[in-house]
Amino acid sequence: MSQFLFHDDDEMIDTKNQDGTQSDNVWHILIVDDEPAVHDVTRLIFNNMSILGKKLVLHSAYSAQQAKQLLQSEIEFCMGFIDVVMESDHAGLDLINWIREELNNTSIRLILRTGQAGSAPEEHVISQYDIHDYKTKTELTQRKLTTCVYSAIRSYRDINTISNSLEAFKKLIASSTSILKVDKISEFASATLTNLLSLMGLNSSSVYIVRQETDIFDNIGETYLAYSGKFGEVPERIENMTHEIKEKIENTFLAKQGEFTDQYFISYYKTSNDACSVLYIEFDTPPTGFQSNLAEIFSTNVALVLESLIRQQQSENNQREFMYILGDAIEARSKETGAHVKRTALLCHLIAQKLQMPESFIEAIKTATPCMMSEK
Template identity: 45%
Template sequence: MTRMIFSDEPSLPSSKEPLVEPWHILIVDDEPSVHDVTRLTLNRLELFGHGIKLHSAFSAGEARTLLGSDTPFCVAFIDVVMETPHAGLELVEWIRNDSKNNAIRLILRTGQAGMAPESEVIRNYDINDYKSKTDLTAQGMATCVFNAVRGYKDITTIGSQLTAFRQLIDTSASLLKVDVLDDMANLALQGLLGILQLDSSALYLARRQESLFVEPVDTVISCGSAAQHRVVTGLAALPDAIRERIEQTFSDKSTVAGANDFIGHFVTGKDSAVVLLVEYTSDDSNFRAGLIELYASQLVLIFENLMRKNQLTTNQKELMYIVGDAIEARSLETGSHVKRVALICEFFAHQIHMPKEFIEAIKIAAPLHDIGKIVIPETILHKPGKFTPEEWAIMQTHSAAGAKILEKSNLPVAQLGARLARWHHENWDGSGYPDGLVGTAIPMEARIMAIADVFDALGSKRSYKEPWHNDAIMAFIVEQSGIKFDPDLVEVLRLHIDDLVELRNQIPD
């Protein structure tokens, strides 16, 4: 048979047309004329809005090379007899078993049916169709390709959906481990892109909490290609169009899935609700919108739990500061001291690489270190001069008294506060009070509090003294290394004195 040569259709569309990936079909046959006829029949075929691109392999070996490339082949026409009598069947085995490619539709073609009986081949090999070359008319071949491409499309769609659902589960599990809103924003967006198989998108999470006593409070997370990454209070910082849509959704309590975005209202508590707005590229199938709705139901609840947790932590800090301020005010000292001490303790704990939970807890509990002063008479607290031995003995009781107050609570922060209150006047050499602990027998949190308390107190004005110069503070603390203070913490202060001074200056009296 004379070989017919046909020029390929231009592979690039005109500049006015969008670039659409064609369906890639592989012809595997050692007869060139079969390739020519197949091209003549199928070259102009269009299926599901996509054209067709035909690729040729003249042996099973060439087919393996092509199938091992990045080209997403959807259909392969495979001749049974090529370089060997069973080359085509062996190629099928390789595709399914070695390459683990179960998506491509395989159509076996033979001109020698006796070499591979149809019933035996269909029973023993994972193929999708079996045709004699003489049976494939132009219409029959087009129908065959249509059915094969539709099957491939369905399989890959299901595969994408399964991948998306697995990603949804994995992302939700990862989000549950997040405890910082900034981290949540990044992970939420990356999870969204993975689930939707997108390169870019914009995400807005707006939470509104109602109150009987104050105006509603809005907290907004925004991130993505078209959204500035931020966590803010209030909607005012958002673009006008975005703010108006979110406000309208809070008002309507509606959920709308469109071809280019999704916006939904979710009730997350008796006093709170969340609006999620996601912008994405065109989604005519609405599959993305459905996935987002599933994702959103997890995301907004995680967001709500994180907000409640942060609020609880913030409330604890505020209450601790209020109590600390009250104690300091009773001592005629500035309430800023407890705020500075909290930051300084956090700094030391971070520098010596304490666990994150410890760092957060000592910052919250630090303002309670002098709570025991509530039992000390004001005549002693307000005395400008030196204490008598009897007065000093009374003053020393504030440590144990503070611990006794806080030990009544089972809250971890209160328990830590009790340890700070009791032992922050212990000295490294055992000369402190109330228990005379020595060296590492003093809990680390109390050692940190001891140096943080003295560093800030010496740098502050008191009724009985003027603030010390930073050089004098440094000299005193270094002198007391191994006597009053943990030498390792003194070294931290020596190395970071400028940072600590700057930290102290952030909250002036």
């Protein structure tokens, strides 16, 4: 039979992308059996079949050792049919243990096929080995084999979905933790972009975070808090941003509504009564697996924390201005002292720096000096 079916290398479908990496548009299935006829029949059944929109690519191993070599390659197998008796009476069972315990592959679905059920009793195998299904070769008709593959592939897909979601959630927590340790707005915004790109699995893109604030006179001030430029090339001046991107950001502020396409993701956040922010991400290629809902959750929290930092900085600036106004009032009483209060504050700042005091202490002593001078 093997002379008119398929070649052993079984690469009837091009499974690689242009950059040489494995394509995600196929399901790779491993057949481990020392009987060539079993491989031929399996290939005949699944010839040109597609499941869940992807072609099936079958790979043959005629021993457990050959199977190990394939499993250690760059190929991502979704499932495998494994014979029990090959080099030894329990070679298939040993292979299953190796896959789960040494290779640490818990996602691949494994179906045990045996022609000698007595050598591996079903009740014992199911309870002792991590397999998806157990079948004798005589019961695997074309219909049952097809059903078995559909079930295994769907199970593999669901496991990967859960695993990917868990990894994204871990990244979200790690990203949030790291950026919340930053207390400067510029550093926070930069850390936000870095972690957001990592979280979304984007290697290169154009990212902007823009904030608008309305003052008591209804004047709107706009600030570009962070930007990565065009696909990683950070512009020297924010004015170099294209008119098209500026227009999209302005329209989002007006419409107060975001948009997600194959070219870009843009979202609007109302962070306070008088302020709002827009996040813009432009893709170099259509994103694969980009989760806009995850980006929304992450970005909403980032925008709120960013707003809190801005308010904190504004409060500190107001306090500092008040101190200097108070110092100016003191100086006005004496022409001889001139800018004595400001000079004293600067000297305290320089002395604290020379003494290598903590940055927080240096800023505090500079701010507090005018107040201490007023009490004097």
